[in-house]
Amino acid sequence: MKGKKSLFALGVAGAMIVALTGCSSGTSADTPSGTSADTSSGSSAGSSSGTSGGTSGGTDEHVDLTMTIWGSDVDKKVYTERLALAQKALPNITVKLVQISDNYDTKLQTMIAGGQSPDVIMTAEAVNVLSSKGQLEDLGPALQKRGIDPVATFGEGSVKTYSTSGHLWGVPDRAGAMVLYYNKDLFDKAGVAYPDGTWDWQQFRDAAKKLTVSANGKTTTWGYAAGDWWPWYMTWMYQNGGRILDDNGKPVVNSPENVEALTFYNDMVLKDHSAPSPQDYADAGLKNGQPDPLFAQGKLAMETTGFWNIASLSDATFKWGVAPLWHGKDKAVPAFGSALAVSSQSKHKEAAEDLVAFLTSDEGETPIATSGLDIPSNLKLLKSDTFLKAPWNKGGIDLGAFTDSAESIYSPPLVPEWNQIQKAFTDGMDATWKGQASVADGLSKVQSTLEGIFK
Amino acid sequence: MTTTARPGEDSVPRPGGPAGPPAASLTPHRQKGTVTRPGLRRKRTREALTFYAFISPWLFGFIVFTAIPMIASLVLAFTNWDSFQPPVFIGIANFVKMFTQDPLFWQALVHTLYFTVVSVPLSLLIALGLAQLLSRPMRGARFFRTIVYIPALVPLVAGAMIFKWLFAPDSGPVNGFLALFGIKGPAWLLDPHWVIPGIILLSLWQVGAGTILLIAALQGIPPELYEAARIDGASRFQQFWRLSVPLVTPILFFNLITGMISAFQVFSQVYVLTDGTSGPDNASLMMVPYVYDSAFRNYNMGYASALAWVLFLIIMALSAIVLRSSRAWVFYETEVRR
Numbered sequence: 001m002k003g004k005k006s007l008f009a010l011g012v013a014g015a016m017i018v019a020l021t022g023c024s025s026g027t028s029a030d031t032p033s034g035t036s037a038d039t040s041s042g043s044s045a046g047s048s049s050g051t052s053g054g055t056s057g058g059t060d061e062h063v064d065l066t067m068t069i070w071g072s073d074v075d076k077k078v079y080t081e082r083l084a085l086a087q088k089a090l091p092n093i094t095v096k097l098v099q100i101s102d103n104y105d106t107k108l109q110t111m112i113a114g115g116q117s118p119d120v121i122m123t124a125e126a127v128n129v130l131s132s133k134g135q136l137e138d139l140g141p142a143l144q145k146r147g148i149d150p151v152a153t154f155g156e157g158s159v160k161t162y163s164t165s166g167h168l169w170g171v172p173d174r175a176g177a178m179v180l181y182y183n184k185d186l187f188d189k190a191g192v193a194y195p196d197g198t199w200d201w202q203q204f205r206d207a208a209k210k211l212t213v214s215a216n217g218k219t220t221t222w223g224y225a226a227g228d229w230w231p232w233y234m235t236w237m238y239q240n241g242g243r244i245l246d247d248n249g250k251p252v253v254n255s256p257e258n259v260e261a262l263t264f265y266n267d268m269v270l271k272d273h274s275a276p277s278p279q280d281y282a283d284a285g286l287k288n289g290q291p292d293p294l295f296a297q298g299k300l301a302m303e304t305t306g307f308w309n310i311a312s313l314s315d316a317t318f319k320w321g322v323a324p325l326w327h328g329k330d331k332a333v334p335a336f337g338s339a340l341a342v343s344s345q346s347k348h349k350e351a352a353e354d355l356v357a358f359l360t361s362d363e364g365e366t367p368i369a370t371s372g373l374d375i376p377s378n379l380k381l382l383k384s385d386t387f388l389k390a391p392w393n394k395g396g397i398d399l400g401a402f403t404d405s406a407e408s409i410y411s412p413p414l415v416p417e418w419n420q421i422q423k424a425f426t427d428g429m430d431a432t433w434k435g436q437a438s439v440a441d442g443l444s445k446v447q448s449t450l451e452g453i454f455k
Numbered sequence: 456m457t458t459t460a461r462p463g464e465d466s467v468p469r470p471g472g473p474a475g476p477p478a479a480s481l482t483p484h485r486q487k488g489t490v491t492r493p494g495l496r497r498k499r500t501r502e503a504l505t506f507y508a509f510i511s512p513w514l515f516g517f518i519v520f521t522a523i524p525m526i527a528s529l530v531l532a533f534t535n536w537d538s539f540q541p542p543v544f545i546g547i548a549n550f551v552k553m554f555t556q557d558p559l560f561w562q563a564l565v566h567t568l569y570f571t572v573v574s575v576p577l578s579l580l581i582a583l584g585l586a587q588l589l590s591r592p593m594r595g596a597r598f599f600r601t602i603v604y605i606p607a608l609v610p611l612v613a614g615a616m617i618f619k620w621l622f623a624p625d626s627g628p629v630n631g632f633l634a635l636f637g638i639k640g641p642a643w644l645l646d647p648h649w650v651i652p653g654i655i656l657l658s659l660w661q662v663g664a665g666t667i668l669l670i671a672a673l674q675g676i677p678p679e680l681y682e683a684a685r686i687d688g689a690s691r692f693q694q695f696w697r698l699s700v701p702l703v704t705p706i707l708f709f710n711l712i713t714g715m716i717s718a719f720q721v722f723s724q725v726y727v728l729t730d731g732t733s734g735p736d737n738a739s740l741m742m743v744p745y746v747y748d749s750a751f752r753n754y755n756m757g758y759a760s761a762l763a764w765v766l767f768l769i770i771m772a773l774s775a776i777v778l779r780s781s782r783a784w785v786f787y788e789t790e791v792r793r
Binding site: 105106109110112113129130133134135278279282283284285287288416417419420423426427428430431434 | 537538539540619620622623624625626627642644645730732734735736737748751752753754756
């Protein structure tokens, strides 16, 4: 009797162990979001496409690749469409798409550390974290071999963003030049002419002042809004000829150009009150530098943001438009795009390169343009009616603003220490943004922090 | 006496007995030099097997998800590892850097101590006060108990989002309330001096769980003790201070230990309230967020492991001190009866 009982207990325990291990392997790093999708059943009817050899052991063989992307279900849908096109062009490659909806870089880092690196990696600001650790393939030779000239195809700014010393670590996939969104109703009310990309700093500042409305000492409508995010503050620096790191990689944050640039911007906040301060953001229930909701509520006349904002303005009750940014001494436009990279741990690099080359071709990027997901990086597609007259653009937004801005994109210093640079600005400029310290003091603080990092 | 087993060590382990291999380890000296009946030994073996079978799921989880990662992180603490390339052994350099060259470590440590030393005793006091009020029979007691407990059910991140709005400098209800008394409230989360008090207020909002335990403990005190105290002329306060409090010290002790450990590991509150910046200018930087930043923002997994181990040792040491002190102030009824 007793023996039977303990045997039963053993059995139960055993079953629990099996359940536990089964469970743990099911939720391990290879499917971090649990929303992976097999994009095709995967036929192995291979036809040799001329790119034979490589580590995949011949393209006739069937190859399974994994690709990680971030974003929402809309992103996933568009990428699934793109992979379906790839399936037709490269029938011997089957791609498993893994969508990681949040903490992308952290989860990717964990996958790679666990030896489960995806073959094709969507990447952006973290590109050189990966490249400096030897995790990415140089795609320059791969593109050359396939007869693709990166600069001619994607533009210099985009290519430079993902390159270090002549190596191309990611092929630009989504270009994402940021533009000036403006509320036409507020402009009409204030009697200010719409922006058209020709404004200089002073014209911009004057317009912002005229567009600001306040009642009882409280601002109800702001002319412009920005805050603690690099595309906002670095753009002023780059437009004024300033830089974060010089050509030798040494920090040059507190240069006179940069002090002048950020003083100009901060005066709009502290003197003109035409842009919200950190406290104004907190009072609006927003974090420092979150202008999108203000714009959507009609409380903001102008903001610099990316293509993604179009979707959130679809039910706006006011008329709005987009225009290229103003300019300083130089034209400089921030971009927030992404690239496709190939892992150096991939067992099928040749096939992965084939896939990346196809996905970034005008054909492979077409779903990005037709769905209205983002701006395609491929200049041919960007200038074509497929994008400019896309069916989703019923409101007749002037998408040319994005096309025109593509050539002025500047590349921020996407060094491996990029996160630390941003943190240094967040910490060092905190008192400055609040008006408790001068711009020069703030930038000196950032400079000394960066000097500690880039010894 | 030597050949007959006491009732307690028979085949059935006593409920609530110490965890560990029963029978076999409880009486090792007993088996030496005595002739045990073969049946008993077999029984014991079988029993031990059953025991291990039953705890194996937990044991497996502990080894795979706790023990191995802990050992790995201890090894990594002595390396320079960016999580991509192979780790490089660097001896105690991480610890040297931490204690001699890293002002952020000291800031994080001081802030964490500040948060713990203020928030834990305060939440114990508030929980005890609320429990005392809510443990009496009164109209609507259940309703109020529910209200007190609800914040403990709200996910921490959601609670923190609400607090961000409550703490807004001009439009927030907290400063609106202070303005009623003519006090100009601080900018809370934007002010380096007020951001940690703000985080402490958020943690105090969640005293419900401790309160529920204390209510149960207070209600478990036999009424005849209060009756006797009243007959002896004890005042209300004396009844509370000399009777209720000593009898709930085991629960206070439990809340103190668990509260202290979780206060040292505070993460979500800081992360959400400061948008992941530990700002303004690191004024709210705490230990676990710093471990996270080191590992996943600065890609310094070795340093993060070293930080985690220092935190672990600090928590262990303080827990040991509190455990030791408990002999002086924690009162177990059963001890007296003996």
